[in-house]
Amino acid sequence: MSKIIASLDIGSSKICVVIGRQSQYDGNKLEVLGKGEATSDGVSRGVIVNIDKTALSIKQALQAAEEDSGINVNVVHVNISGRHVTSTAHYGSITRDSIEQEITVTDIHTLTHDIHRMVMPLGMEIIHTIPQEYTIDYEIATQDPVGMTGVKLEANFHVITAKTHVIQSIHKCIKKAGIAAEFTMASALATSLAVLSDEEKEAGVCLIDIGASIINIVLFFDSIVRYTATIPLGGNHITADVQQSFMILERQAELLKTKFGNITAEAFDTQAIVTIPGLRNRSPKEVLTTNLAKVIQARMEEIATFIQEEILRSGFYEKLIAGMVITGGGSNLKGAQGLFKAITGLDVRLGVADEYLEEGSGKKLKDPMYATAIGLALAGFKTLDYREAYYKTKESTYWDHSRQNKKQTKKGSFSFKQIINKTKAFLADDYEET
Incomplete structure (x- = not known):
């Protein structure tokens, strides 16, 4: 039976805990046993700004995952993100x-x-x-x-x-929640374990993880991490643009973005109207979907341009044969793939964790927003660098061989010592006779 693995994804909008284990049918897949999530209070731009609030959110997500799985968790794999990384x-x-x-x-x-x-x-x-x-x-x-x-x-x-103080804050929050961290992993690297194939990493691929307030970038070539970067933009910035443009509440702007946000060509040809309830004793507001598309597209074009600049800065643009994979909550926006392809000139696909999830795992977990949590769990048995697994095998073989040699040497030394002692005794007897 495989050991139980728990992951903790501390994000700016949500905190997610996934409990699972390595599949007994396919060693590359995760069998999900339970999931829990909670609103992320106390986190801003990927960084903890309130220890107590974040610890409480972690505890809520953990309890939900434990109830869902029927398993108590003491140790987790946790992510770290933010501009300081x-x-x-x-x-x-x-x-x-x-x-x-x-x-x-x-x-x-x-x-x-x-x-x-x-x-x-x-x-x-x-x-x-x-x-x-x-x-x-x-x-x-x-x-x-x-x-x-x-x-x-x-x-x-x-x-x-x-930053050391950010790492310490993460561990303080986890400790307050009654658990400990087995290891800490950069969010982008964890996400890559869940959504990228070995073929893509070898050919050259750029992963874009669009979170609530930051975008993490990791670039692979020849199966090795070559470049990482963070952009201080995300889905919350799009929500803020919608809120300010139409003078509505933040929760209304978020709902408007997720439910009606669309930047495909057809979105600019459809003149639909969305009615938003007004505040107390105020009339409702009407928003044209074409105007909503224009607001969202402007920010998404800015994001795509920043990403393009980072890829060019890496020096690997010409080697990205597998193109780009976008994931995270912000990647769910309709038309995002087409816009990124148009601006970067790279092939683009949506990154979900279905390839590494065992059949029967919750369908909801195959949403891009859960990619980091799934990747952190996969890190319990899946290596980031293909050489790590090879070295572990070599090291294990080396120590087994060393122990074998040690046993043989010890046995040989004992036999040799007996021969020497017998020889000495024989020479002593022979000397006494003379």
Whole structure:
């Protein structure tokens, strides 16, 4: 029986808990056992701004998931997001003792561990170190140097950092909710586990996770994370535009956007009217759907332009054979895929987690807004970097082999010692006779 996995997605609009386990029929899929969610009070732009309110929301979502699954949870996988989550490129190297000895998984871990010991800017912590290419003795470049020989092992790393006080706030909230965090993962990386295929990652793909107040970007090429970025825009900004344009309440603007928001070509040809109840003793307001489409399209074009600039900045635009995958709550807007394709020039599809969910899992979880929560749960048995799984296998084989050799050596040493003692006794007896 697979171990129980619980994920906690702390978002700006909602907090979601998913309880599941690795499918016994397909090791790449998640069997969902329960789900719970609550309104996200105390979170703004992906960052916790009120510990008590956020802790209460976490507790509500957790209790709902526990009731749904009948399982009590003590440990969760949690995400981290916000503008403070940034990435930089770093170089690392180690010098090995012998050119004849093969490079091992231990050497890879040593090199990666050295990156974690780098001095970070005050108030920042490393949350992910993702190796790009390795170089052996200044000549041989490879993505996987294990088994090769050389003295000088170097590598470039994509390092993702976050503010220490934000990480501490997350752990405080979780502790107040009566649980602990097994590990913390950047939202975009967690989402990628749920919606991207291995073929897309190898070919080159850009994932766009459109949340309530921020947009997370992660770019893969040759199955390796190459670039990450955050844009301080999201679905709430579209809601605010609708609210201000038609002078209505925020909840009315959100409902108007989600129910009637449409930026496809047909939306501009249809002259439909939506009637919105007025405030006390005030007459209702009428909104033309074409005007609503214009307001939404203006903000979506701005978002798409910012995304295009980030992709060009990455230097991988020409290598995105698999194009773009959009996910998150903001990706549900009708016409979003067409608009992104028109502005970026890339093929675009909607990213949902159905590929990695076992049959029978709740249909609602296949909505893009749950991609991060599903990805965090999948992280319990699915690796972000294909090399990680390979290294775990190699490391396990190495330790099994080492233990076997140790047993054999110990047995051999005992036999050899007996022979020496017998020889000494024989020589002593022979000496006494003479």
